[in-house]
Amino acid sequence: MNSPHKADPACPAEALLKQLSGKWKPQIFRLAVNGPLRFNALLRAIEGTNKQSLASSLNELVEAGYLDKVVISQKPLHIEYSLSEKGRAVVPLFMQLELL
Amino acid sequence: MNSPHKADPACPAEALLKQLSGKWKPQIFRLAVNGPLRFNALLRAIEGTNKQSLASSLNELVEAGYLDKVVISQKPLHIEYSLSEKGRAVVPLFMQLELL
DNA sequence: TCAATTAGTCAGAAAAAGTTGACCATGAAT
DNA sequence: ATTCATGGTCAACTTTTTCTGACTAATTGA
Numbered sequence: 001m002n003s004p005h006k007a008d009p010a011c012p013a014e015a016l017l018k019q020l021s022g023k024w025k026p027q028i029f030r031l032a033v034n035g036p037l038r039f040n041a042l043l044r045a046i047e048g049t050n051k052q053s054l055a056s057s058l059n060e061l062v063e064a065g066y067l068d069k070v071v072i073s074q075k076p077l078h079i080e081y082s083l084s085e086k087g088r089a090v091v092p093l094f095m096q097l098e099l100l
Numbered sequence: 101m102n103s104p105h106k107a108d109p110a111c112p113a114e115a116l117l118k119q120l121s122g123k124w125k126p127q128i129f130r131l132a133v134n135g136p137l138r139f140n141a142l143l144r145a146i147e148g149t150n151k152q153s154l155a156s157s158l159n160e161l162v163e164a165g166y167l168d169k170v171v172i173s174q175k176p177l178h179i180e181y182s183l184s185e186k187g188r189a190v191v192p193l194f195m196q197l198e199l200l
Numbered sequence: 201t202c203a204a205t206t207a208g209t210c211a212g213a214a215a216a217a218g219t220t221g222a223c224c225a226t227g228a229a230t
Numbered sequence: 231a232t233t234c235a236t237g238g239t240c241a242a243c244t245t246t247t248t249c250t251g252a253c254t255a256a257t258t259g260a
Contacts, residue, residue: 010147012198013126021121023218026113039237047110053218055238076227079237089200096193098112100186123248139207150249155208176257179207 019064024049024057026094029083032067033091036080066090119164124149124157126194129183132167133191136180166190 020026027046031037043054058081061067066087070080083091120126127146131137143154158181161167166187170180183191 011127011130013130013194016197016200017117017121017126021117026117027111030111030113040235043237050219051238052220052240056218076236086200093193093196093200094113096196097116100116100189100193140205143207151208152210152250153248156248176206 019060019066020090022057022060023053025061028054028057028061028081029066029087029091029094032081032083032087036070036082038078038080042081061087119160119166120190122157122160123153125161128154128157128161128181129166129187129191129194132181132183132187136170136182138178138180142181161187 020029024046028037028042031042031045039054039058042058043049043051046054058067058069062069062081065084067081068084068087070082072078072080120129124146128137128142131142131145139154139158142158143149143151146154158167158169162169162181165184167181168184168187170182172178172180
């Protein structure tokens with residue numbers, strides 16, 4: 001956690017970059033552009049990952065507003081993570097990054 | 101450590117992001133756009149940093165080709181770090197990031 | 201000669217990030 | 231009743247990253 005009394009006087013990019021660069025996060029983004037994601041599907045899709053990391057990355061991305069978590073309260077009750085407006089805004093940035 | 105035989109089949113952005121998001125790196129970039137940087141000047145300019153982190157970040161940025169390290173062998177002999185071509189290429193990306 | 205500045209390196213400690221395996225509640229199928 | 235799938239949480243451990251303090255070596259100034 002950051003000290004509460006110094007928000008970010010010097011470098012806004014630093015915080016942003018940190019939010020986006022956690023383990024598996026770029027992969028989550030990349031899969032999210034193709035539509036909503038479900039937890040276990042993601043777990044199977046990303047080789048080498050694990051529940052815990054995935055869960056905390058997803059939570060951080062939701063908290064930061066890049067993903068929306070939607071609980072579909074139909075009969076089998078499942079959960080979907082999909083890109084928010086803010087999340088879609090960073091996609092072109094990832095693409096630029098890739099052709100750097 | 102990663103297995104040596106799987107470079108990056110899935111996500112190029114991940115590696116790039118990692119290179120750019122090390123501690124103090126965004127700040128180094130931000131200061132580097134205003135001209136060449138010297139080690140101790142940097143140490144004084146970035147509050148809260150330390151020799152070791154700065155040195156390794158600088159080395160990593162040089163190794164990755166974002167910064168050029170130039171030894172000025174004049175009378176007092178000093179060293180300058182400045183943005184390379186590649187380094188200048190990422191600056192707009194940082195700027196986009198900041199107005200996200 | 202003594203102190204200061206520049207540009208670092210090194211070893212070890214501490215902190216942060218990531219991984220593992222066990223566990224839980226719900227609901228559906230057998 | 232047992233097993234399977236979903237969507238997680240938790241504690242403990244390991245790995246990676248960052249920080250601290252001591253030290254080096256060359257040069258300059260008093």
